[in-house]
Amino acid sequence: xxxxxDLNPLSIDESYRLASWWGNEELFTWYYNILKSLSGDVLxxxxxxxxxxxxxDYVIEDTFNPKHIHIYWLLINKSHRRKGIxxxxxxxxxxxxxxxxxxxxxxxxxxxxxxxx
Numbered sequence: 001x002x003x004x005x006d007l008n009p010l011s012i013d014e015s016y017r018l019a020s021w022w023g024n025e026e027l028f029t030w031y032y033n034i035l036k037s038l039s040g041d042v043l044x045x046x047x048x049x050x051x052x053x054x055x056x057d058y059v060i061e062d063t064f065n066p067k068h069i070h071i072y073w074l075l076i077n078k079s080h081r082r083k084g085i086x087x088x089x090x091x092x093x094x095x096x097x098x099x100x101x102x103x104x105x106x107x108x109x110x111x112x113x114x115x116x117x
Contacts, residue, residue, distance in 0.1 A: 035059070035072070043092050045076075045085045053080040056089040060100060069097055071107040 035042070038059045045054035057073040071093070076085050090105075097105055 040072070043089050045080075045089060047080070053077040054085040054089055056086075056093060058093060058096075060102065066104065067100075067102055068104040068106055069093065069102055071105065074107070 035057055040057060040059040043056040043058070044052050047053050054076045055073060056071060056075075058069050058071050061068055061070050074086055074089065093105060097103070
């Protein structure tokens with residue numbers, strides 16, 4: 001499991017190449033810039049070939065008391081679902097929450113599955 005903050009800084013082009021399943025570079029760039037402006041981060045799961053097979057995008061929100069983490073996206077590649085990848089990403093996020101003395105993680109769940117993922 002890697003966090004974007006654990007990697008060498010990537011250019012927007014390199015970030016898009018790694019997450020090309022977005023399908024639209026302009027949309028990806030817009031989203032990525034907004035996430036970063038909100039002090040967000042991205043956790044990714046990679047396979048043995050270093051291909052991204054899962055992604056969890058989150059923001060630590062401190063505008064409300066108590067401070068909390070908000071999950072924006074949790075995406076798992078279709079061929080890698082039901083293998084514990086989402087659970088691993090959530091567990092990594094729990095560790096981040098503990099490290100930052102955060103007691104709650106919020107998510108608005110939807111059961112929308114894309115043919116592209």
